[in-house]
Amino acid sequence: MKIFPKQFRLYCLGLLSAFCFAGTVYISPSEDPYTEIQEALILASPGDIIHLSAGLYELEDSLSIDVNNLILEGEGINDTVLSFKNQLSGAQGLSVTSDNVILRDFAVENAKGDAIKVKGVDGISFIRVRTEWTGGPSSENGAYGLYPVESKNVLIDSCVAIGASDAGIYVGQSENIIVKNSVAEFNVAGIEIENSYYADVFNNYASNNTGGILVFDLPDIPQQGGHHIRVFNNKSVNNNTDNFAPEGNIVGEVPRGSGIIIQANSHVEIFDNDIGDNDTINIAVVTYGYDTEDENYYPHPRSIQIHGNRFGRSGYNPDLETGELAKILFEISDGDMPDIFWDGIVPLPQIIFGQPEKDKIVLGNNGDASFLTINPLKYILPFFDPIETSYEKFSGEITPLPPVVLSETL
Amino acid sequence: MKLYNSLILIAFAIFSISITAEVNHSKVISQDAALKLSDYGFFTNLSKQIPTEGVLPYDLNSALFSDYADKLRFVYVPAGGFAKYNPDEVFDFPTGSVLIKTFAYLNDFPESELDAQLLETRLLIRNDDGWKNVSYIWNKEQTDAYKSIAGKTISTQFINEYGDMQDIRYRVPNINQCKECHQSNETISPIGPKARNLNKDISYADGSMNQLLKWHQQGWITENISTKSMVDWSNINEDLDTRARSYLDINCGHCHIEGGSADTTGLYLNFTENRKINLGYFKKPIAAGRASNNLKYSIVPGNPDESILLYRMQSLDPGIMMPESGRALQHVEAVDLLRKWIHQL
Numbered sequence: 155m156k157i158f159p160k161q162f163r164l165y166c167l168g169l170l171s172a173f174c175f176a177g178t179v180y181i182s183p184s185e186d187p188y189t190e191i192q193e194a195l196i197l198a199s200p201g202d203i204i205h206l207s208a209g210l211y212e213l214e215d216s217l218s219i220d221v222n223n224l225i226l227e228g229e230g231i232n233d234t235v236l237s238f239k240n241q242l243s244g245a246q247g248l249s250v251t252s253d254n255v256i257l258r259d260f261a262v263e264n265a266k267g268d269a270i271k272v273k274g275v276d277g278i279s280f281i282r283v284r285t286e287w288t289g290g291p292s293s294e295n296g297a298y299g300l301y302p303v304e305s306k307n308v309l310i311d312s313c314v315a316i317g318a319s320d321a322g323i324y325v326g327q328s329e330n331i332i333v334k335n336s337v338a339e340f341n342v343a344g345i346e347i348e349n350s351y352y353a354d355v356f357n358n359y360a361s362n363n364t365g366g367i368l369v370f371d372l373p374d375i376p377q378q379g380g381h382h383i384r385v386f387n388n389k390s391v392n393n394n395t396d397n398f399a400p401e402g403n404i405v406g407e408v409p410r411g412s413g414i415i416i417q418a419n420s421h422v423e424i425f426d427n428d429i430g431d432n433d434t435i436n437i438a439v440v441t442y443g444y445d446t447e448d449e450n451y452y453p454h455p456r457s458i459q460i461h462g463n464r465f466g467r468s469g470y471n472p473d474l475e476t477g478e479l480a481k482i483l484f485e486i487s488d489g490d491m492p493d494i495f496w497d498g499i500v501p502l503p504q505i506i507f508g509q510p511e512k513d514k515i516v517l518g519n520n521g522d523a524s525f526l527t528i529n530p531l532k533y534i535l536p537f538f539d540p541i542e543t544s545y546e547k548f549s550g551e552i553t554p555l556p557p558v559v560l561s562e563t564l
Numbered sequence: 565m566k567l568y569n570s571l572i573l574i575a576f577a578i579f580s581i582s583i584t585a586e587v588n589h590s591k592v593i594s595q596d597a598a599l600k601l602s603d604y605g606f607f608t609n610l611s612k613q614i615p616t617e618g619v620l621p622y623d624l625n626s627a628l629f630s631d632y633a634d635k636l637r638f639v640y641v642p643a644g645g646f647a648k649y650n651p652d653e654v655f656d657f658p659t660g661s662v663l664i665k666t667f668a669y670l671n672d673f674p675e676s677e678l679d680a681q682l683l684e685t686r687l688l689i690r691n692d693d694g695w696k697n698v699s700y701i702w703n704k705e706q707t708d709a710y711k712s713i714a715g716k717t718i719s720t721q722f723i724n725e726y727g728d729m730q731d732i733r734y735r736v737p738n739i740n741q742c743k744e745c746h747q748s749n750e751t752i753s754p755i756g757p758k759a760r761n762l763n764k765d766i767s768y769a770d771g772s773m774n775q776l777l778k779w780h781q782q783g784w785i786t787e788n789i790s791t792k793s794m795v796d797w798s799n800i801n802e803d804l805d806t807r808a809r810s811y812l813d814i815n816c817g818h819c820h821i822e823g824g825s826a827d828t829t830g831l832y833l834n835f836t837e838n839r840k841i842n843l844g845y846f847k848k849p850i851a852a853g854r855a856s857n858n859l860k861y862s863i864v865p866g867n868p869d870e871s872i873l874l875y876r877m878q879s880l881d882p883g884i885m886m887p888e889s890g891r892a893l894q895h896v897e898a899v900d901l902l903r904k905w906i907h908q909l
Binding site: 188192195197214242273274293298320326403404 | 825841850852859888
């Protein structure tokens with residue numbers, strides 16, 4: 155381990171580090187990479203860079219960062235590889251619990267649990283970082299690849315996530331989020347935004363997952379009521395990998411061949427995406443499907459806007475084995491699967507008196523996309539056909555959501 | 565001349581008491597942690613872990629499982645110090661207080677083939693702006709322990725309670741890993757010494773006494789503390805529910821509590837939690853991944869083998885096991901207890 159420039163570092167110790175140049179610690183693969191990297195991560199001062207030269211670092215224990223404003227960098231998404239193939243302890247490959255950390259230009263492979271977990275921070279950037287389980291889709295793979303949770307000002311840019319048995323890129327219970335220019339393949343969920351506020355997901359490529367992009371909200375956890383999520387300019391195509399999530403996990407319900415699924419949440423805008431070649435459905439908007447006693451939780455999607463998307467084919471080979479969504483949709487549509495599906499479920503008073511205008515789903519111009527929903531009132535009453543496929547009935551003026559702006563400290 | 569000699573001896577004795585029998589308070593309150601454990605002067609005999617006067621041993625009703633390691637606990641409160649009582653929380657110790665915990669395999673089974681082995685001594689030091697954690701790893705000669713940064717893997721053996729020798733890859737946690745458990749709402753705090761977990765008799769140099777009473781006698785805490793006490797989870801004379809909840813509290817409740825490092829899951833296992841869904845009853849996992857083992861709920865009352873909680877307590881796979889760190893062996897006796905508890909829910 156070389157510390158450079160050493161004189162500067164010593165000088166810094168005597169002064170406030172904010173007025174000094176940061177030091178860089180250079181590390182290369184060695185006999186005991188764990189101790190070398192972990193010591194550097196602990197002894198680092200805010201502003202320091204820990205630089206990992208190209209090569210393979212085999213680690214038996216998980217690494218952690220708890221110093222603010224630290225940069226951990228490698229020499230390339232395929233060149234600096236932290237391998238956890240032989241991991242013996244720790245639930246993640248790498249965990250981060252300090253603010254304004256930047257991770258860039260390295261990969262975390264075959265972690266026993268999650269690859270990179272970031273919890274409770276303000277400011278985290280993943281730039282050109284890859285997380286991968288190299289043996290292909292398997293329920294033995296770890297749950298999440300890039301996994302910021304309970305955090306603010308999250309940037310994921312030009313990353314790659316492959317093989318997660320839950321979500322490749324998963325942002326949970328967070329706020330102010332940008333996920334862009336990234337690739338998610340062979341995960342159960344490619345990109346998942348869950349129980350989060352203000353997220354922009356754009357210019358990403360989600361393919362060969364079970365579901366491409368998911369916007370979910372779940373009960374019984376501290377932050378819920380996800381809202382203001384924009385999903386645009388993404389390609390969510392050919393997400394036809396069989397669901398390999400271990401049962402019990404919510405993504406285990408996602409049918410193979412799902413382009414984009416919005417579950418619960420409010421103020422979601424899905425636009426200008428290319429979505430196609432998905433076995434089951436291109437876009438589904440659904441209610442949380444289980445009973446819950448959580449009084450603070452709102453299980454229905456509200457204010458969902460869908461416009462400007464380009465649809466390829468979907469629904470030609472629906473996954474009737476996984477969860478309820480495909481099965482129900484296949485039955486009610488008589489096999490004529492739509493591009494866009496809304497389950498139509500609303501609270502009981504709204505079934506009778508109608509939905510408030512501001513809560514309604516709005517369809518803009520989506521080319522010749524087909525649409526299907528269920529009218530809950532007609533569903534309850536006898537002698538009515540509850541199936542609605544009229545696109546015009548739900549089309550309307552789009553009210554664009556504001557872009558996400560990350561805090562300037564990043 | 566003889567008298568003169570005796571006087572010197574007495575003076576020397578007094579002098580040596582005064583240097584050996586006092587905690588080096590300036591080391592305790594220093595910004596930088598000492599390099600060796602001996603620097604603090606917490607023990608008159610370091611290797612035998614005999615504390616200096618003013619450093620009291622303490623014990624808990626139920627303790628965290630750490631791969632069957634024995635734990636020797638001591639507390640130091642500076643003269644005149646007073647710790648405020650907070651119900652449900654750790655005593656608010658005054659600046660300069662230290663909690664000292666030595667992890668060891670004492671191997672004191674009859675006819676044990678192994679000597680006692682001290683592994684590490686962890687300190688939580690209270691300073692003006694909160695608690696600081698530091699850990700010392702014992703040398704091979706067992707004469708002193710040295711400050712650890714990245715932790716250490718100690719591959720060793722110990723004699724288990726059946727008299728068998730067992731291999732263990734014991735992990736001394738690094739500073740960050742200490743925080744995983746000790747951090748709550750952004751600050752570091754001790755876990756064990758809550759009134760509810762201290763309320764029991766232990767033996768002191770001058771006889772047996774209730775710990776809360778002893779601490780009151782020392783002038784450290786107030787007299788009037790009434791708390792629903794946790795129990796020794798292994799005591800079969802206590803009721804099953806309190807035993808199980810005591811075990812869950814001290815083994816899981818520091819992370820699985822609102823504000824703790826596992827609060828993202830909404831599964832809260834601290835002693836005072838009483839919402840069934842948050843205790844895991846028919847609660848779906850949030851981020852368990854393959855650790856769900858294809859099971860649907862954290863706890864299925866009446867059905868231990870369908871309960872993710874019990875599955876994760878039994879696993880040795882780092883991606884599945886709970887707790888996430890600090891355990892490389894299964895706690896067989898506790899798994900039995902939790903199995904019985906879930907079965908009768």
